[in-house]
Amino acid sequence: MATAVQIRLRNGEDPRRLPSLRRADYDDNGAQVEENGSAITESYDKTLFVAETLLPTRTGRFRLRGYRHSVDGGLTYTEPSCIMTGNPEGCEQVAVRVHDACFTSEVLGSLKCDCAEQLQLAMDYIQEQPPGIIIYLQQEGRGIGLANKIAAYALQEQGYDTVDANRALGLPDDCREYTSVRNILKDLGVKSIRLMTNNPRKMTVLRQLGVKVTARIPCLVQAQDFNRGYLATKQSRMQHVMDGSYCYWNHDGEPLTPSAGAFSSADNTD
Numbered sequence: 001m002a003t004a005v006q007i008r009l010r011n012g013e014d015p016r017r018l019p020s021l022r023r024a025d026y027d028d029n030g031a032q033v034e035e036n037g038s039a040i041t042e043s044y045d046k047t048l049f050v051a052e053t054l055l056p057t058r059t060g061r062f063r064l065r066g067y068r069h070s071v072d073g074g075l076t077y078t079e080p081s082c083i084m085t086g087n088p089e090g091c092e093q094v095a096v097r098v099h100d101a102c103f104t105s106e107v108l109g110s111l112k113c114d115c116a117e118q119l120q121l122a123m124d125y126i127q128e129q130p131p132g133i134i135i136y137l138q139q140e141g142r143g144i145g146l147a148n149k150i151a152a153y154a155l156q157e158q159g160y161d162t163v164d165a166n167r168a169l170g171l172p173d174d175c176r177e178y179t180s181v182r183n184i185l186k187d188l189g190v191k192s193i194r195l196m197t198n199n200p201r202k203m204t205v206l207r208q209l210g211v212k213v214t215a216r217i218p219c220l221v222q223a224q225d226f227n228r229g230y231l232a233t234k235q236s237r238m239q240h241v242m243d244g245s246y247c248y249w250n251h252d253g254e255p256l257t258p259s260a261g262a263f264s265s266a267d268n269t270d
């Protein structure tokens with residue numbers, strides 16, 4: 001006999017919906033305004049916790065938390081999730097990976113990028129050194145979506161790199177937004193984080209949102225024939241901190257080879 005699923009209600013809200021959110025309108029400058037045109041002070045980004053379960057995986061057991069996130073007052077929403085080990089609630093300096101979806105590598109096994117391997121590295125890391133959190137966001141293609149990313153790949157077959165392909169399509173280099181990360185960390189009571197990333201933009205954007213980032217943990221994977229150019233472009237045109245000729249990674253975030261000048265201890269503690 002089926003058992004009724006109990007969903008915890010918070011502040012009277014049904015977390016499966018976003019009923020209390022209103023639609024935001026925007027003025028010419030992109031600011032959110034009321035119907036009468038006056039500026040809105042209330043924030044229209046909202047991230048609601050839905051449920052948590054325990055998930056056994058090939059990498060080990062993880063806590064998996066589901067959220068609903070809206071930036072337009074509930075008109076549309078995405079579903080960020082949190083893959084966690086240990087009990088990071090209320091902790092300082094929690095190892096956190098903010099990871100954006102990559103259907104091509106994570107589902108299809110594409111070799112054109114390093115996304116799937118970075119996700120695996122992060123899972124290994126937080127499994128071996130709990131507590132830790134991976135916040136997985138549905139922002140395929142650096143936010144342009146899967147179909148546009150496929151269009152960008154088609155242009156890359158003609159010789160465009162990953163930046164110019166987006167631009168040739170009239171799309172931004174990177175339009176990911178991270179308000180859900182701030183909201184989820186707040187929901188968990190996480191006080192500060194060590195961010196697993198090679199991307200300085202992520203560090204900057206999260207700090208601007210008020211997330212206390214105390215250190216960076218490099219998240220590097222071995223380059224191979226199909227992603228060598230992509231990794232080199234991320235380094236040269238998107239300021240990612242990595243060495244294009246070889247990649248390495250260990251759990252302390254320290255360089256394994258003396259030639260790894262890009263990874264001074266200063267990089268790891270800024």
Ligand SMILES: Nc1nc2c(ncn2[C@@H]2O[C@H](COP(=O)(O)OP(=O)(O)OP(=O)(O)O)[C@@H](O)[C@H]2O)c(=O)[nH]1
Pocket residue numbers: 098099100101102103112113114115118139140141142143144149152153162166196197198199202219234240
């Ligand atoms: N538009 C576009 N997106 C890509 C391409 N290759 C991978 N992606 C997307 O890039 C996102 C991951 O971003 P990356 O630039 O690889 O890395 P990052 O997350 O910014 O930085 P790290 O934290 O160091 O991994 C995922 O959403 C992928 O779907 C590409 O060639 N074009």
